[in-house]
Amino acid sequence: MTAPDPAAVPTRTELREHLVRTLIAGDVATPRQNNLLHYRRMAAGRPYYQFGLEFTREWTFEDVFALMVKKCGIDPDTSHFYGDDTIDPDLTIDALEAMGERIGEAAAREDTVLLATGHPSGLLPVYLALARELAARGCQVITPAAGWSYEADTSRGPERRHIRYVDGVAVLSGGGALHHTHDPHPMRAILEELTANATLWPDLVIADHGWAGAAGQAGVPTVGFADCNDPALFAGEAEGKIGVVVPLDDNVPPHYYTPLTMYLLARSSLIG
Template sequence: MTPVPTRTELRDQLVRTLIAGEVATPRQVNLLHFRRMAAGRPYYQFGLELEREWTFEDIFALMVKKCGIDPDTSHVYGDDTIDPDLTIDALDAMGERIGEAAAGRETVLLATGHPSGLLPVYLAVARELRERGCRVITPAAGWSYEVDTPQGSRTRQIRYIDDVAVLSGDGALHHTHDPHPMRAILEEVRVNSGVWPDLAIADHGWAGAAGQAGVATVGFADCNDPALFAGEAEGKVHVVVPLDDNVPPHYYTPLTVYLLARSGLID
C-alpha cells in the first residue's frame, strides 16, 4: 500500500503530475466551454437544471473561486491553472462525506465518464466501501442507447467494472458527458428496486444527473467543466473536487490513498 501522503506531499505531487497547478487543459477551451454553458447548450449542463441564469462572467468568477483558474481576463490562450489547495480542501470534504457513508453503511452508486483516467480512484473507493458493509448497487447493467460519433451512430451501453458504472461500446470504454445513463440507472432503481442510493460518487453527466435527481453527490471535475461547480453553488451537488481528470491513471494513486484516509477507510 502506498503510504498516506501529508497535505504538503500531496500538493507537491499534484503539481508535479499536472493534476493541479499549471495543468494541460487549454485556456481557450475553458473559455469556450464557459460560453457554451452560459448559452444553455445541453452538452455543457451535465444533466443539471440550474435555477439561476449563469452568465459567462458569473461562470468565470465561479471557476476562479472554486477551481483556481487564472483570474487574468486577458489570458485567452495557452494553459490554465487549478489551485492544488482547493483540490485538497475538496478532497477533505469528499472524504468526510464518504466516511459518513461508510459509518452508516449507506447505499452507494459509483460512475465515471473518464475511465481512461479516474477509474482506479472509483475502484478503490468501491472496494473499501463494500468491505465496510455498504451496499454498492449496479442497476441498469446493459442498458443501451445510440450516440452520434464522427463515424456515425454507435451503440453505447452501461457496463459495471467491479461495481463502477462506465459507458462501453465497440469493444472499448468511452469518455462521456451524457446524463442519459445515470437517468436510466435511477429510473431502473425507481421502478424495479426501491433501493434509492444515499450517495453517488461520480463525474460529468453521471454526477449532474444524480445531483439533479436529489441524490447526495460528490464528484470530480476539470477546469473546462463548469456545470458541476455551478451545481455545487446551487446545492444540487455536495462536493466537487477540481483536478485534471485525464492524466495517466497511476498518477492518481497518492490522491486516492489520501482520500481513503480522509474517509477513514484506511489508516
C-alpha cells in the same frame, strides 16, 4: 487483492507537491481557450456542457468565469485567452478532504452507494479503490441497469453505447472499449430502473460528468470530480445540487492518481 497500506498515505504537503508535479493541479495541460469556450457554451444552455443539470438561476459567461476562479483556481486574468490554465492545488485538496468526510459518513452508516465515471481512461482506479473499500465496510455498492443501451452522439456519428460495471463502477462501453462521456442519459436510466423496480435507492453517488449531474439533478446526494473545462458541476454545487466537487485534471495517466486516492481513502477513514 492487497489492502491499501496506510503508510503510503501522503501528507498534505506531499500530496500538493505530487499534484503539481503530475499536472493534476497547478499549471495544468487544459488549454485556456478550451476552458473559455466551454464556459460560454454552458452559459448559452448547450446541453452537452450542462451534464444533465437544470439550473435555477441564469449563469452568464462572467458568472461562470468568476465561479471557476473561486472554486477551481483558474487564472483570473481576463486578458488571458490562449495557452494553458491553472487549478489551485490547495482548492483540490480542500475539496478532497470535504469529499472524504462525506464518504466517511456513508461508510459509517453502511449506506447504499453508486459509483460511476465518464473518464475511465483516467479516473477509474480512484473509483475502483473507493468501491472496494466501501463494500469491505458494509456498504452496498449497487449495479443497476447493467447492459442498458442507447445511441450516443459521437464525432463519428451515432454509436451504440451501454452501461457496463467494472468491479462495481459504472462506465460507458461500446465496441469492446470503455468510453469518455458527458451524457446524463445513463444515470437517468439507472435511476429510472431503481424507481420502476422499487429497489434500493442510493444514499450517495460518487461520480463525474453527466453521471454526477443527472444524479444531483434528481436530488440524490452526490459528490464528484471535475476538470477546469467542465464548469457545470461547480455551478451545480453552487446551487446546492452537488455536495462536493473536487477540481483536478481528470485525464492524466491513471497511476498518477494513486497518492490522491490514498489521501482520499484516509480522509474517508477507509484506511488507517
